[in-house]
Amino acid sequence: MVSGTSTTEEVVQVEARRLWNATTKDSHNFLPKVLPEVFTSVTLLQGDGGVGTVKQLNFTPGKKDFSFIKERVDELDEENLVYKYTAIEGGPLGKKLSSACFEVKLVPRKEGGCVARWTCNYETLPGVQPDEGKLKEIKEDSFGMLKKVEQYLQSNPNLYC
Numbered sequence: 001m002v003s004g005t006s007t008t009e010e011v012v013q014v015e016a017r018r019l020w021n022a023t024t025k026d027s028h029n030f031l032p033k034v035l036p037e038v039f040t041s042v043t044l045l046q047g048d049g050g051v052g053t054v055k056q057l058n059f060t061p062g063k064k065d066f067s068f069i070k071e072r073v074d075e076l077d078e079e080n081l082v083y084k085y086t087a088i089e090g091g092p093l094g095k096k097l098s099s100a101c102f103e104v105k106l107v108p109r110k111e112g113g114c115v116a117r118w119t120c121n122y123e124t125l126p127g128v129q130p131d132e133g134k135l136k137e138i139k140e141d142s143f144g145m146l147k148k149v150e151q152y153l154q155s156n157p158n159l160y161c
Contacts, residue, residue, distance in 0.1 A: 001098065001124055001125065001126050001128075002123070002124045002128070002130055003122070003123045004121075004122055004123075004124075004130050005119060005120065005121050005122075006119070006120045006122070007117065007118070007119045007120075008117070008118045008119075008139045008143065009115060009116070009117045009118075010115070010116050011109070011113060011114075011115055012113050012114050012115070012116050012146060012149075012150050013113040013150060013154065014113055014114065014149075014150050014153045015108070015112070015113065015114065016081055016106040016107065016108040017081070017161075018159075018160045018161060019114060019116065019153065020081050020083075020106055021160040021161075022159070022160040023104075023149060024076070024083045024104070025049065026160070027042055027055075028043065028044055028049070028055060030160075034148060035145055035149070037060060037062065038060060038062075038145060039057060039059060039060070040058045040059065041057075042056070042057050043056045043058070045070070047073070050076060051073055051074065051075060052072070052073060053072070053073040054070060054071070054072050054088065055070070055071055056068055056070045056071075057070075057071065065091075065092065066091050066092065066095075067090070068090045068091070069087055069089070069090040069091030070087070070090055071085045071086065071087055071102075072086050072088050073085050074086055080105070081105065081106040081107070082103065082104070083103070084102065084103045084104075085101070085102050086099075086101045086102070087099075087100040087101075087102070094125075096125060096128050096131075097123065097124055097125065097128075098124065098125050099122065100120055100122045101120070101121045101122075102118065102119065102120050102121075103117075103118070104116070104117070104118050105119075116146060118142060
């Protein structure tokens with residue numbers, strides 16, 4: 001069993017509050033609409049989107065590793081734009097990881113836009129070593145999705161204000 005942390009940080013040319021509103025507060029509508037090649041749906045299974053909410057993200061068949069992941073919302077800090085959640089079922093859980101907790105933080109920039117920081121704290125199953133190549137692939141995929149979100153919001157400047 002190995003514990004680890006993976007962090008990705010990217011500059012986004014969209015105001016932090018808009019990115020928060022789209023990807024955190026309205027993720028169940030926004031993600032399948034903007035990233036249909038990744039998400040078939042996002043369903044709120046329990047709760048209203050606030051702390052304690054359980055949501056299921058369903059992936060397209062093109063997602064080779066898994067078809068869904070269930071997440072529990074652990075913290076929603078509206079003032080500091082911090083979103084914490086835990087994977088509770090599906091995804092890599094039970095296959096490679098025994099646990100995975102995430103933190104997304106959006107930091108406004110004076111120059112405009114924001115810095116989006118995504119941190120994953122994980123623990124592998126006994127006998128499983130972290131796959132650095134897979135971690136790199138996940139970071140690259142996340143960056144690609146973030147760029148599509150950025151482009152969509154730039155093309156629709158009146159949404160999520």
